[in-house]
Amino acid sequence: xxxxxxxxxCRKDIPLSFFVLILLLFDLNxxxxxxDVAIQSEQxxxxxxxxxxxxxxxxxxxxxxxxxxxxxSPLFSDYARKKRFVYVPIGKKAVHRTDAVYQFPIGTALxxxxxxxxxxxxxxxxxxxxxxxxxxxxENGWDAASYAWDKETRDAELKxxxxxxxxxxxxxxxELMNVRYRVPNKNQCQECHESNNKIxxxxxKTRNLNKKVFYSDLNGELNQLQYWISKGIIDSHSxxxxxxxxxxxxxxxxxxxxxxxxxxxxxxxxxxTGNGASSGLYLNFTEDRPKQLGVLKKPxxxxxxxxxxxxxxVPGKPEDSILLYxxxxxxxxxxxxxxxxxxNHNEGIDLIANWIKSLx
Amino acid sequence: xxxxFNILCLLFYSHVLHAEIYNIGPGLNxxxxxxxxxILARPGDTIQLKEGVYELxxxxxxxxxxxxxxxxxxxxTVLDFSExxxxxxxxxxxxxxxxxxxxxxxxxxxxxxKVIGADGIYMVNLRTEWTNGPDTSxxxxxLYPVQSKNVYIDGCVAIGASDAGIxxxxxxNIIVRNNIAQYNVAGIEIENSYYADVFDNxxxxxxxxILVFDLxxxxxxxxxxIRVFRNQSSNNNTDNFAPKGNIVATxxxxxxxxxxxxxxxxxxxxxxxxxxSINLGIVSYFEETDDPDYYPHPRSIYIHNNNFSNSGYNxxxxxxxxxxxxxSLAKEDMPDIFWDGILPLNQMVFGQPEExxxxxxxxxxxSFLAIKPxxxxxxxxxxxxxxxxxxxxxxxSLDEVKFKVPMERFN
Numbered sequence: 001x002x003x004x005x006x007x008x009x010c011r012k013d014i015p016l017s018f019f020v021l022i023l024l025l026f027d028l029n030x031x032x033x034x035x036d037v038a039i040q041s042e043q044x045x046x047x048x049x050x051x052x053x054x055x056x057x058x059x060x061x062x063x064x065x066x067x068x069x070x071x072x073s074p075l076f077s078d079y080a081r082k083k084r085f086v087y088v089p090i091g092k093k094a095v096h097r098t099d100a101v102y103q104f105p106i107g108t109a110l111x112x113x114x115x116x117x118x119x120x121x122x123x124x125x126x127x128x129x130x131x132x133x134x135x136x137x138x139e140n141g142w143d144a145a146s147y148a149w150d151k152e153t154r155d156a157e158l159k160x161x162x163x164x165x166x167x168x169x170x171x172x173x174x175e176l177m178n179v180r181y182r183v184p185n186k187n188q189c190q191e192c193h194e195s196n197n198k199i200x201x202x203x204x205k206t207r208n209l210n211k212k213v214f215y216s217d218l219n220g221e222l223n224q225l226q227y228w229i230s231k232g233i234i235d236s237h238s239x240x241x242x243x244x245x246x247x248x249x250x251x252x253x254x255x256x257x258x259x260x261x262x263x264x265x266x267x268x269x270x271x272x273t274g275n276g277a278s279s280g281l282y283l284n285f286t287e288d289r290p291k292q293l294g295v296l297k298k299p300x301x302x303x304x305x306x307x308x309x310x311x312x313x314v315p316g317k318p319e320d321s322i323l324l325y326x327x328x329x330x331x332x333x334x335x336x337x338x339x340x341x342x343x344n345h346n347e348g349i350d351l352i353a354n355w356i357k358s359l360x
Numbered sequence: 361x362x363x364x365f366n367i368l369c370l371l372f373y374s375h376v377l378h379a380e381i382y383n384i385g386p387g388l389n390x391x392x393x394x395x396x397x398x399i400l401a402r403p404g405d406t407i408q409l410k411e412g413v414y415e416l417x418x419x420x421x422x423x424x425x426x427x428x429x430x431x432x433x434x435x436x437t438v439l440d441f442s443e444x445x446x447x448x449x450x451x452x453x454x455x456x457x458x459x460x461x462x463x464x465x466x467x468x469x470x471x472x473x474k475v476i477g478a479d480g481i482y483m484v485n486l487r488t489e490w491t492n493g494p495d496t497s498x499x500x501x502x503l504y505p506v507q508s509k510n511v512y513i514d515g516c517v518a519i520g521a522s523d524a525g526i527x528x529x530x531x532x533n534i535i536v537r538n539n540i541a542q543y544n545v546a547g548i549e550i551e552n553s554y555y556a557d558v559f560d561n562x563x564x565x566x567x568x569x570i571l572v573f574d575l576x577x578x579x580x581x582x583x584x585x586i587r588v589f590r591n592q593s594s595n596n597n598t599d600n601f602a603p604k605g606n607i608v609a610t611x612x613x614x615x616x617x618x619x620x621x622x623x624x625x626x627x628x629x630x631x632x633x634x635x636x637s638i639n640l641g642i643v644s645y646f647e648e649t650d651d652p653d654y655y656p657h658p659r660s661i662y663i664h665n666n667n668f669s670n671s672g673y674n675x676x677x678x679x680x681x682x683x684x685x686x687x688s689l690a691k692e693d694m695p696d697i698f699w700d701g702i703l704p705l706n707q708m709v710f711g712q713p714e715e716x717x718x719x720x721x722x723x724x725x726x727s728f729l730a731i732k733p734x735x736x737x738x739x740x741x742x743x744x745x746x747x748x749x750x751x752x753x754x755x756x757s758l759d760e761v762k763f764k765v766p767m768e769r770f771n
Binding site for chain 2: 160161162180182185186187188190191194197272275277278280291292297298299300301302303304305306307308309310311322331332333334335338339342
């Protein structure tokens with residue numbers, strides 16, 4: 001379109017054509033960056049590359065303004081590794097909110113790529129890109145979708161109905177792990193990201209982000225919220241807000257670790273506004289009523305998920321606790337979370353078992 | 361005039377033309393095709409499932425409003441989840457004004473059909489079944505709308521659920537009619553819900569036929585205004601096969617209708633017979649709870665014009681505490697209607713407020729037994745009250761549940 005316009009202008013007006021040429025060059029420059037139109041358009045692009053998030057998609061090197069970030073305590077997804085990125089349109093900012101995700105402006109994209117290392121014992125081993133999930137802040141709210149990677153095309157393709165990827169990798173202990181990895185369908189994205197019937201992001205809350213991260217452009221560490229401020233995508237954050245701890249940080253208090261783990265793995269559904277609200281079991285980080293947290297709470301509609309046990313959590317008795325029973329299962333009729341994993345998270349199970357044992 | 365009519369017709373048809381009808385048949389790619397349609401469908405669209413068995417490996421879900429999913433009949437279009445590998449239910453609906461009609465969901469690993477937070481869900485002529493018969497390893501619920509409004513369940517068949525065949529939880533404005541529920545632990549269960557009409561159902565061969573329950577520690581409680589009428593609840597003598605921990609695991613084998621801790625329930629014109637423990641029980645919540653907002657006793661239960669026969673001939677004394685207590689108190693003379701008599705302490709001493717009492721209307725020659733809890737706790741006193749007339753104190757009818765049901769979409 002712009003090309004035609006340029007030819008038109010050339011025919012009519014030579015000086016103006018120089019001006020347009022400069023504009024076009026500028027436009028090319030913008031083209032090397034993120035495609036704002038693709039983020040906000042009603043129709044989702046068929047290919048991930050259309051967004052222009054990555055300079056090198058296979059190595060997951062983002063373009064400028066697509067900023068990598070980490071969560072203090074991430075969700076378990078069948079031992080997949082993840083790279084997270086946030087893109088906020090130039091000149092706009094996200095607003096800090098206490099105990100909620102940042103209020104991101106229209107045009108924001110949250111990007112998360114899932115991958116396995118062929119061999120977890122060797123950091124230099126090849127990565128298998130599985131999928132890249134995007135949350136796009138459009139005019140009328142967030143939209144969610146996933147793109148599955150294709151080795152041949154070095155691009156990822158929109159999979160609104162999801163996809164099954166049979167994959168394998170070698171874990172830290174040297175065992176070969178096989179997984180029927182599920183790329184979620186569009187509705188499943190919504191099921192976890194739904195709160196009060198709206199799609200919202202889960203991770204990017206101050207309490208999940210407030211930590212130091214290594215930045216290659218700084219050649220050193222910086223608190224990632226400070227970094228976000230320096231990049232102009234947020235104005236402020238609350239340093240005093242209680243933050244989660246890394247679930248696997250053995251130097252931290254076990255209660256905090258367990259609550260951090262449950263918050264990110266369960267709390268989006270098991271909260272008063274999530275899809276698991278009807279259970280009355282709330283595992284979000286700020287819940288402080290013991291019964292709602294599961295302590296001597298009877299199940300409501302667990303069915304065989306109860307495993308013939310009477311309570312979600314029996315203090316001191318992990319073996320009698322439904323919560324742990326459901327974490328230990330891979331049977332779709334029993335397991336929790338309901339989607340997003342097909343393997344057990346053995347380290348997470350150990351943590352929750354030890355935490356329940358420590359309760360009295 | 362004729363012109364005007366034509367224009368109206370055109371307007372109508374142009375509206376209809378916008379609504380797509382997607383036809384789909386069973387095949388190797390059923391899973392992906394069906395799920396994709398359920399994502400792409402826009403309000404007004406219909407997904408038409410042709411006759412056949414659809415072998416599905418993962419749970420399906422629908423999040424779009426005003427979509428209809430229709431099959432060729434509950435025995436012709438079968439969504440078969442026998443080989444399910446993921447998904448806590450067969451089909452999950454989280455949107456409003458959805459019509460589901462004329463198909464079956466069988467052998468899911470968890471629940472068959474779950475509906476969360478819908479305003480307007482219409483389930484017509486569906487079948488949910490675990491085909492291996494009653495089994496603890498069956499999924500919990502057949503039809504399972506929760507936290508929903510305007511719930512309509514008509515002409516469905518629910519078989520083999522290890523909890524309830526038809527379960528409506530924490531919902532409001534509910535019609536459950538013309539359904540058949542068999543070989544479930546609970547045939548039909550209305551739990552923590554407001555304004556339900558449960559009528560013209562055939563509920564037999566379950567552990568318990570129809571349950572009207574209210575439970576503590578939930579976002580919505582204080583269940584009230586439930587009418588249970590013109591149902592047949594009979595031969596519900598299947599051993600309880602619910603996994604422990606679930607409230608229905610405490611229901612005695614041989615229960616016709618059981619009301620637990622609900623307020624304002626009207627039970628009338630039912631045929632209730634051949635239930636081995638009790639035809640109709642009215643009980644308090646019997647577990648400990650410290651929920652300050654929860655009222656654990658039934659209030660204002662009105663029972664009239666039912667036809668009772670053959671109650672308690674084989675009570676579940678070996679497996680169930682309630683049945684055991686009842687049998688030991690009733691001796692050989694088991695009642696049709698049983699009330700556990702448990703009230704807050706002050707009411708046990710000073711009596712119940714008039715408007716909260718159980719009211720018995722004419723129920724033919726039905727027999728009645730209530731426990732007198734204080735006498736029950738003391739020695740040498742008769743803890744049983746069989747005085748039916750004491751509870752014949754008038755009538756207390758509830759209003760019909762009404763909401764708009766889009767019958768025009770059922771064709």
